[in-house]
Amino acid sequence: MYGNDFSAPDQSRRPGPDQAADDDPTFTALLADEGRVEPRDAMPEAYRRTLVRQIAQHAHSEIIGMQPEGNWISRAPSLRRKAILMAKVQDEAGHGLYLYAAAETLGADRADLLDQLHSGRQKYSSIFNYPTLTWADVGAIGWLVDGAAITNQVPLCRCSYGPYARAMVRVCKEESFHQRQGFEILHTLSHGTPAQKRMAQDAVDRYWWPSLMMFGPPDDDSPNSAQSMAWGIKRFSNDELRQRFIDMTVPQAQALGLTLPDPELRWNEERGHYDHGTIDFTELFEVIKGHGPCNAERMAHRRKAHDDGAWVREAASAYAAKHAAPAGAGRGVA
Secondary structure (H helix, E strand, C coil): CCCCCCCCCCHHHCCCHHHHHHHCHHHHHHHHCCCCECCCCCCCHHHHHHHHHHHHHHHHHHHHCHHHHHCCHHHCCCHHHHHHHHHHHHHHHHHHHHHHHHHHCCCCCHHHHHHHHHCCCCCCCHHHHCCCCCHHHHHHHHHHHHHHHHHHHHHHHHCCEHHHHHHHHHHHHHHHHHHHHHHHHHHHHHCCCHHHHHHHHHHHHHHHHHHHHCCCCCHHHCCCHHHHHHCCCCCCCHHHHHHHHHHHHHHHHHHHCCCCCCCCCEEECCCCEEECCCCCHHHHHHHHHHHCCCHHHHHHHHHHHHHHCHHHHHHHHHHHHHHHCCCCCCCCCC
């Protein structure tokens, strides 16, 4: 997903009366049999709340994530690039729609979720609080950010909650195109003029470490991972997914002719994985607290867009109410 597992520990995980359903043999057997939980099935309240939190965070990330790349639509270097980028940003809006709809199957209210985003009570992925300074940043987001998202999201296609898992199938198909688009942008730049290659390398240098932080804090410091894995919401831990992303990305960087900004990055034959340097998670938590380069800008833009669109929502509600009225209502029909 686009979200970090960074929220405060879920208080619902503390023993309480609302967790009695955890002992429901039907629910337990369903998970043990790798079955899918559907909206009308009985489920623990803690399971439902955890899903709402994760799905909402994911949806918010898709919507906020439209901003860094949308900033480049009018400045894309060609009409072809502009059309592709517009299609990608439109895809992200669709992903947010799928995910808000999935949250609604759990009884969440979309307007309430958006209110929680706008008030800061719910989070979105830290990666979208970094600026897109050059056209190469659009490539780095596609290659690294969407690549990290795919690593996170493909296992979610096997999530124990049916509506979320099914939404992720389409999301992952579209994200795979986004990742290829980013790779192709960087490949063009890295095989272009010396100035273009420097631009591509600079973008990778700035986005590499924040991309690794997208997977959330180390497993020992992740407050929700263990329970989410026990419920089959997540399939792999933060560190496992991060390692998988690194192992996938290093050969791709070699194909691009670009270097990753980690002098300790090397293949470990014994482990069968790449070793990497220490990640500065202090930066992650500072961004989460609102101290990233673009936190204030992103939220101000999002709140303004929501307010500017109020008339559209009001008109849509009025139209729906009009057509939901019984035939003849308000026409004086006896």
